[in-house]
Amino acid sequence: MMQALDGLWDKICENVRRGISPDAFQRWFAPARLVETGEDTLTLAVPNSIQQLWIESNYATLLQDAIILTLGDRRAVKFRVEMTAPVISRVPETAGGGVGSVGSDLFDVRGSGGAGSEAGRGVAVSAGSRAAGTAGSVGSVGSVGSASTLGEGTGGFNARYVFENFVVGSSNQFAHAAALAVAENPARIYNPLFIHGGVGLGKTHLMQAIGHHIVAHRKKARVIYISSEQFTNEFIDAIQQGTLPKFRRRYRQADVLLIDDVQFFAGKERSQDEFFHTFNALFDGHRQIVMTSDRPPSEMQKLEARLVSRFEWGIAAEMQVPDVETRTAILRKKMAQLQVTLPDDVVRFLAERISNNVRRLEGSLMRLASFVSLSREKLTQPRVEELLRDLLQEDARNQVTIDKIQRVVAEHYDVRLADMTSKRRPACIAFPRQVAMALARDLTRASYSEIGAAFGGRDHGTVMHACKLITARTAEDPKIRSVIMLLESRLKA
Ligand code: ADP
Ligand code: MG
Numbered sequence: 001m002m003q004a005l006d007g008l009w010d011k012i013c014e015n016v017r018r019g020i021s022p023d024a025f026q027r028w029f030a031p032a033r034l035v036e037t038g039e040d041t042l043t044l045a046v047p048n049s050i051q052q053l054w055i056e057s058n059y060a061t062l063l064q065d066a067i068i069l070t071l072g073d074r075r076a077v078k079f080r081v082e083m084t085a086p087v088i089s090r091v092p093e094t095a096g097g098g099v100g101s102v103g104s105d106l107f108d109v110r111g112s113g114g115a116g117s118e119a120g121r122g123v124a125v126s127a128g129s130r131a132a133g134t135a136g137s138v139g140s141v142g143s144v145g146s147a148s149t150l151g152e153g154t155g156g157f158n159a160r161y162v163f164e165n166f167v168v169g170s171s172n173q174f175a176h177a178a179a180l181a182v183a184e185n186p187a188r189i190y191n192p193l194f195i196h197g198g199v200g201l202g203k204t205h206l207m208q209a210i211g212h213h214i215v216a217h218r219k220k221a222r223v224i225y226i227s228s229e230q231f232t233n234e235f236i237d238a239i240q241q242g243t244l245p246k247f248r249r250r251y252r253q254a255d256v257l258l259i260d261d262v263q264f265f266a267g268k269e270r271s272q273d274e275f276f277h278t279f280n281a282l283f284d285g286h287r288q289i290v291m292t293s294d295r296p297p298s299e300m301q302k303l304e305a306r307l308v309s310r311f312e313w314g315i316a317a318e319m320q321v322p323d324v325e326t327r328t329a330i331l332r333k334k335m336a337q338l339q340v341t342l343p344d345d346v347v348r349f350l351a352e353r354i355s356n357n358v359r360r361l362e363g364s365l366m367r368l369a370s371f372v373s374l375s376r377e378k379l380t381q382p383r384v385e386e387l388l389r390d391l392l393q394e395d396a397r398n399q400v401t402i403d404k405i406q407r408v409v410a411e412h413y414d415v416r417l418a419d420m421t422s423k424r425r426p427a428c429i430a431f432p433r434q435v436a437m438a439l440a441r442d443l444t445r446a447s448y449s450e451i452g453a454a455f456g457g458r459d460h461g462t463v464m465h466a467c468k469l470i471t472a473r474t475a476e477d478p479k480i481r482s483v484i485m486l487l488e489s490r491l492k493a
Contacts, residue, residue, distance in 0.1 A: 008070070009034035015066035020059070027374070028054055035080060042067065043078040049338065050370040052079040057363060157225055161208035167333055169326025172202060175317035179206045182288060183213035186221075186256055190315040192279075192289035196296050197319030198445075200359035203292040206319075207258050210290055214256055223256040228264040232271040252281040256288045262311075263293045267302040276307050283310070327351040327361060334362055340369040346379055353392055355401070364388050400443040400491045402436075402454040408490055409436040412483070421456035435484065437463050438470035443491060 012034070017025055031051060036043035046052050055063065056079075067075050163183070168176045175195050182193045193210075195203050211223045226234075231251075238247035251257065257278070265272045282289055293300065296318065297311035322330065328351040335341060342350075346368065354361045367387055372379060385392065406420040413432035420433055433455065440451045441463070448467075452458040474481045 005034045005037065008037070012063075012066050012070045015069045016059070016062060019062045019065070028059065036078075037075075040073075040075055041078055042075045043080055045080045045082045047082060048373070049081055050366070050373055052081060053338075053366050054370055055079075057366065157208055157211065158204075159212075161205040162212045163209045165333065165337070166202065166205055166209060167322075167326060167330045169322050169329065171320040171322040171326060172206075175203075175206060175319045178315055178317045179210050179290075180213075182290060183210040186210075186214055186218075186288035187286045191283065192291055192311065192314040194297060194311050194314065194316040195290070195292045195319060196294065196316060198294065198321065198356070200357035201319045201321065202358055203319055204260055207260060207290050207292050210288075211256065211258050214288075218255075221255045222253065223258065224251065224254040225258040225260070227260040228262045228271075228275070231259060231275065232264065232268055235271055235274050248278070251278045252285075254282065254287060256290070257282055258290045260292050261294070262291045263295060263300060265303060265307075266300060269304075272304055272307055276304070276310070279307075279310055283313075289314075321356050322358065324351050324355070327355065327358075330358060330361060331365055334365055335369075338365070338369055340365075340372065342368055342372070343379060345381075346384055349381070349384060350388075354388075360391055360394070364391050367391075400439075402440045402444060402446060402451065405436050405439045405443065405491060406455075408487060409433075409439065412487060412490075421454075423456065434466035434470055435487070437466040439484070439487060439491065441467050443488070 009032075013025075013029055016029055020029070028051065031047050032055070033045045034042060035045045044055075046055070060077075063077060064074055067077070163176075163180065166172075166176065175197075178190055178193055179195070181189050182191075195206060197203055208225060211225055214221050215223050234247060238244045259275075262275075265275060279289060291311065296316055297308050300308055300311075328347060331347050331351055335347075342365070350361065350364055350368075354364050368379060368384065371377070371383075371387055377383070407417060409432050410417045410420055413428075413435075415429050415432050419429045420436055422429075437451055437455060440446055440454070441448070444451075446454070448460040448463040452460055452463045455463070470480075470484070474484055
């Protein structure tokens with residue numbers, strides 16, 4: 001039996017090798033073993049959690065492709081951490097920890113959703129797989145996993161996405177409170193709950209935390225988590241296979257429907273229509289509905305008005321980019337879970353520089369942690385920058401903050417940074433300030449009022465005026481145009 005598994009793993013590895021450098025293969029795949037195969041699952045034993053996290057977050061798609069090549073269809077990949085060697089510098093064991101729980105702790109620190117889940121495909125790790133040897137909430141989540149076909153495609157339920165692992169800061173306080181209220185009183189207070197905000201800010205985490213909480217406290221609750229993309233795919237399959245009644249029964253009998261990324265419904269009329277009826281059935285039956293989206297209901301284009309209006313029946317909670325303190329707290333929490341310690345200056349550097357996406361923040365931490373555990377080299381600033389070059393660049397590219405705009409503009413015009421927010425009005429200061437406001441409008445998602453607030457409490461009208469003025473001046477004066485272009489390129493660099 002073992003031999004058969006080894007043989008199968010060798011074949012999969014042959015295919016993995018096609019898409020990865022020999023070094024990386026040696027480092028990440030060579031230490032893994034195939035220890036179990038189920039009808040639609042494979043279980044890999046890896047020597048430590050970093051190994052698992054790394055494979056999940058960087059090679060999910062590659063591994064899945066190799067599995068498909070070898071076996072002809074996809075399998076959900078589960079991991080079992082078998083501690084064979086000390087791997088990472090440990091922090092003292094936390095209460096209730098102990099060696100016995102290492103497996104489940106490691107489980108809790110699964111990678112950043114993985115390349116797979118973001119792309120809506122790839123390796124699915126079902127919550128149930130983590131339940132081995134642990135009692136309590138994880139186990140019961142496992143039962144959710146099996147109650148519905150979670151874990152297919154989009155990653156399904158993630159055991160790590162619980163309230164305990166969620167760091168609350170001003171950016172997500174409201175969404176967190178609303179989610180907790182829903183978890184404690186499903187279908188009573190806020191229905192539907194609509195959580196919206198940018199990529200990687202914790203929407204899926206909060207949504208699944210609701211599911212975990214409900215399952216832990218109400219054993220019989222039928223909780224379904226699905227992305228709207230997967231809902232759409234299943235709907236299409238059901239039409240083609242003539243199994244619509246079954247499909248409808250499944251979703252309309254849920255006690256709690258968690259439906260992720262509903263912006264995907266935009267422009268898909270039949271799926272929208274189907275979801276509309278599902279929504280009504282659940283709502284009328286006093287079942288809880290939770291949705292997430294990358295934008296608020298009112299800004300969902302190509303979505304039927306009747307659906308938008310339903311989304312607005314309950315409560316909408318926005319998640320914003322966490323501030324630097326919250327980012328630091330998130331890093332500290334993840335380090336404790338990963339049982340790694342990075343030097344304070346490195347933590348500070350990460351929190352400051354990787355600012356607009358928590359998923360990326362986690363990815364950076366994992367990268368550094370695995371570097372430390374594997375090379376045992378000391379982390380120096382240049383090494384950190386080298387290891388994270390792509391992530392840092394990406395963050396800088398996507399991230400133009402009002403702060404940064406003010407800094408760059410003040411520097412260019414040689415005025416004090418304080419003048420960006422001061423009440424002083426001489427033209428030599430007012431003009432750069434207006435330029436900065438206009439850039440803020442163009443390069444960030446901030447509204448006129450938010451920009452006004454960031455420029456020393458000015459009102460919405462002042463900012464609008466500044467934007468109009470700069471647009472006009474840019475159009476008529478090539479010199480100003482080139483300055484603006486220069487500033488823009490500096491900001492995006
Ligand atoms: P979204 O669905 O908004 O794109 P996710 O919920 O997938 O984002 O979050 C991305 C990653 O960041 C997840 O691993 C999640 O656990 C983590 N994360 C986001 N916000 C927080 C937070 N406030 N505390 C702890 N982890 C967080
Ligand atoms: Mg998400």
